Amino acid sequence: MISIEDYTSHTLVIKKSEFVCHLIPCSQIEQANDMITKYSDPQATHNCVAYIIGPHERAYDDGEPSGTAGMPMLNVLKMQGLTNMIAIVTRYFGGIKLGAGGLTRAYSQSVAEALKVAHIVEKELVDLYNITVDYTYTRKLEHLLKVHHIKCIDIQYQEQVSYQCYLRNLDFLDMIQDFTNNQFQAEKIGSDYIPKDV
Incomplete structure (x- = not known):
């Protein structure tokens, strides 16, 4: 089972919007909602979520156009064969719209770059x-x-x-x-x- 060892965060700025990715190890589905609440910023424009915990998967766009945030994030986790972790990308809108394609790239890139700095381990x-x-x-x-x-x-x-x-x-x-x-x-x-x- 491949996952991350510890909580990791990474910030990406695209056209003045700030995307902060939080990667959180989590092996109990019962803890997922508490973790999501803990690492989401209610002051942010969006807190988009993707997780794979055992057999459970979730992709949540949090107000972004359907399919432009949660699913691209989830796909990055799946492509790297990761499990038992939560990815939250908190977006602070910078005033410039990115369009559906731009959003999809921004959210998937945010998770991919955070994974590059995370310590990935076999558990x-x-x-x-x-x-x-x-x-x-x-x-x-x-x-x-x-x-x-x-x-x-x-x-x-x-x-x-x-x-x-x-x-x-x-x-x-x-x-x-x-x-x-x-x-x-x-x-x-x-x-x-x-x-x-x-």
Whole structure:
């Protein structure tokens, strides 16, 4: 699965109109509307949207002539084989009309140029676990996380210490079981697409 690693933006100016492309990684369709709201500017002339998230696709012209914005943007994502991402192009009208052909070129070019500066990576679906250990085991666990290149996205220090980590191989839990004498908890709390080299 090919997608972008991080949020990326790029600005293009065509005949005094400013086109700001926002590329947002997103693997949960339930999050799409929140992301679109977050990165759209209500003060702009248009916020046109294209996304591919799993089997879901959307192209939205936001008031531009039908078929001149969302579909050209979506086609750029498809041609590059990308998925699990949202493209929003925010347009600030500069006073010069571009015509249907000019709009189609502007919106597709805006996405294409943003993709040139984005970091495109291959991602895979990996399970996310919450691993909880006593404070006495944290140094050993953190050493193992580092040695095995395991990505942690959160650590909570309470009565015990909880690590939210992506685990490709559940043998890692056997290692924790060994050095803690089974004094730990591990719970699968979800899964997400993360870059293969992370």
